[in-house]
Amino acid sequence: MQTNHSNGSDSTTGIVFDIQKFSVNDGPGVRTAVFMKGCQMKCVWCHNPESLSSKRQLAFNAQKCIGCRRCEQVCPNDVHSFTADGRHIVNFDACQTCGLCVDACMQDALKIYGKEMSVDEVFAEIIKDKVYFDKSGGGVTLSGGEALKQFDFCLALAKKCQQNGVHVCIETNGASKKQHYQAIAPYVDLFLFDYKATGDKLHKQLTGMTRKLVDDNLQTLNEIDAQVILRCPIIPGYNLSESHFAAIAKLGESMSNIQKVEVLPYHNFGKGKATEIGKEYSVEAELPEDETVNQWLEKIKSYGEVNVILS
Ligand code: SF4
Numbered sequence: 001m002q003t004n005h006s007n008g009s010d011s012t013t014g015i016v017f018d019i020q021k022f023s024v025n026d027g028p029g030v031r032t033a034v035f036m037k038g039c040q041m042k043c044v045w046c047h048n049p050e051s052l053s054s055k056r057q058l059a060f061n062a063q064k065c066i067g068c069r070r071c072e073q074v075c076p077n078d079v080h081s082f083t084a085d086g087r088h089i090v091n092f093d094a095c096q097t098c099g100l101c102v103d104a105c106m107q108d109a110l111k112i113y114g115k116e117m118s119v120d121e122v123f124a125e126i127i128k129d130k131v132y133f134d135k136s137g138g139g140v141t142l143s144g145g146e147a148l149k150q151f152d153f154c155l156a157l158a159k160k161c162q163q164n165g166v167h168v169c170i171e172t173n174g175a176s177k178k179q180h181y182q183a184i185a186p187y188v189d190l191f192l193f194d195y196k197a198t199g200d201k202l203h204k205q206l207t208g209m210t211r212k213l214v215d216d217n218l219q220t221l222n223e224i225d226a227q228v229i230l231r232c233p234i235i236p237g238y239n240l241s242e243s244h245f246a247a248i249a250k251l252g253e254s255m256s257n258i259q260k261v262e263v264l265p266y267h268n269f270g271k272g273k274a275t276e277i278g279k280e281y282s283v284e285a286e287l288p289e290d291e292t293v294n295q296w297l298e299k300i301k302s303y304g305e306v307n308v309i310l311s
């Protein structure tokens with residue numbers, strides 16, 4: 001990472017895999033969501049599997065491929081090959097993300113997730129929509145992956161947004177360093193803080209990490225009165241239980257800095273994206289009906305005085 005603060009410019013760089021404009025699901029109002037690569041956790045249901053690795057990654061959409069073999073001709077690393085019956089095989093591990101095959105493909109079947117961008121470049125995209133932010137009470141949301149894994153970049157971008165009157169949210173799994181939460185909190189209006197599973201054993205099984213660091217960081221945000229929305233993905237057959245609902249309500253009730261609880265019902269958008277980058281997606285969960293989701297909200301409310309909404 002490189003930094004240059006002369007003349008208010010900032011060339012600190014980060015690896016961004018998407019910038020979504022006009023998002024209404026990542027914090028209040030109309031927002032620009034900046035998705036950063038890299039995450040400490042490995043949630044089995046991850047809906048952004050292309051975010052998990054900190055590195056750039058090749059993605060292949062088999063539905064778009066017409067088997068012209070242009071990619072095979074240009075790749076210096078023999079990543080693309082074809083079976084006798086014309087099936088396209090991609091050796092993702094051998095890819096050096098040079099992008100030659102992406103440029104060669106006329107069908108848009110290949111892309112690279114992850115682009116190195118400077119704070120100034122990302123900010124230039126964000127500030128274009130300031131008028132919408134101001135009208136709707138929106139702003140920017142730094143997301144991922146885990147945005148705070150690229151702490152220097154996030155800190156510089158959050159500062160720049162604040163200096164320019166842009167409301168800043170950070171969506172976090174809660175697993176970054178305590179010092180990072182403390183250092184960035186003055187530049188963040190709202191943390192969208194994940195609460196993924198109750199109980200150390202289950203949390204580790206589903207995310208790869210125990211709860212300790214996450215709980216400690218939530219406590220730290222509470223001590224400095226940083227505003228939080230608790231975000232709770234509910235995955236039937238994985239983290240859905242009475243004790244989990246009760247724990248969500250108890251947390252929401254006990255911490256005055258938690259504005260509300262947002263329930264994120266399971267969806268399987270991650271499945272197709274995992275296939276595109278050559279990764280496994282093991283979750284077999286039912287997509288919940290609206291009525292079932294409403295019952296979850298009521299159930300959480302029954303366990304405590306807490307403002308619970310659907311994300
Ligand atoms: S990005 Fe480069 S190395 Fe990777 S598959 Fe395409 S041509 Fe080969």
Ligand code: SF4
Nearest residue numbers: 065066068069071105
């Ligand atoms: S260049 Fe594109 S369409 Fe042609 S074989 Fe490769 S991925 Fe498929």
